[in-house]
Amino acid sequence: MTDFDDPAFFGDRWASRYDDLSQGPDPTAAVEFLAGLAPPGSRVLELAIGGGRVALPLARRGYAVEGVEASQAVVDRLRATPGGRDLPVLTADLADVPNTGPFPLVYVVWNSLFNLTSQARQVDTFRNVARVLEPDGAFVCECYVPDPAAYDRQFQTDEVLEDSVGFTLTLHDRVAQRIRMQHVTVDTKGVQLLPTAHRYCWPAELDLMAQLAGLHLRERWADWDRSPFGATSESHISVYAKP
Known part of the structure; x- marks a missing residue:
């Protein structure tokens, strides 16, 4: 698993x-x-x-x-x-x-x-x-x-600030109706990852x-x-x- x-x-x-x-x-x-x-x-x-x-x-x-x-x-x-x-x-x-x-x-x-x-x-x-x-x-x-077309955007910029940047990476399996996402924040403290998965x-x-x-x-x-x-x-x- x-x-x-x-x-x-x-x-x-x-x-x-x-x-x-x-x-x-x-x-x-x-x-x-x-x-x-x-x-x-x-x-x-x-x-x-x-x-x-x-x-x-x-x-x-x-x-x-x-x-x-x-x-x-x-x-x-x-x-x-x-x-x-x-x-x-x-x-x-x-x-x-x-x-x-x-x-x-x-x-x-x-x-x-x-x-x-x-x-x-x-x-x-x-x-x-x-x-x-x-x-x-x-x-x-x-x-x-569900809006499958929205999930096909593999890269999305969430925010860009003076000392940090946030973006989301998405992997979409249309057959399994499954989305895997990684919300990434890069700032002065390093890299933070917040993953999630859905089956719509x-x-x-x-x-x-x-x-x-x-x-x-x-x-x-x-x-x-x-x-x-x-x-x-x-x-x-x-x-x-x-x-």
Whole structure:
């Protein structure tokens, strides 16, 4: 197994880059959306819980949020965040969904499903989510819509400053739908490397994964505000249901 295929690879390498792992896109709309899919006060599960950006405000709404996170470094950071120690989190590959169900709601946000670098493990995720979902439960995925042409730019300049330069190198495998990227910073301290790998999926492929797991698409939106999804949408919120 190479480092890129290690479930903890992304979190272990990137956790130290940020002072606060709970920061990111405003979670207000996401929390409101998710809260509408599960009874108040119920147990819900976040895959790749990270720094708790969505889990912590959802817990403050009264939900019993549980999580799974592959990187122990990220879990340690979550534990140090106010409220983070109260969330039951298992350190494991999100594809295994090791938490004990049933849950009325399981969700994965901010493209984290694509951190799984093989189709097989993405399919495993849907199957294991279906296993822990209660009847009529919902599995919510937030993902970007792939733009393969954008990944073919093998070199991209990120910034050029007086004392540093940043650039990104990309290797794109169109057949495997896999992207390997190396974010490089060169400054007076030396060279810093921040690698990452994604395996992207189109919405139709995710729908097929859900079907293989016995789930079906209930609704799809372009964003958490329920704006309509269409051919020009750059992201999607897909809600899969268990019969």
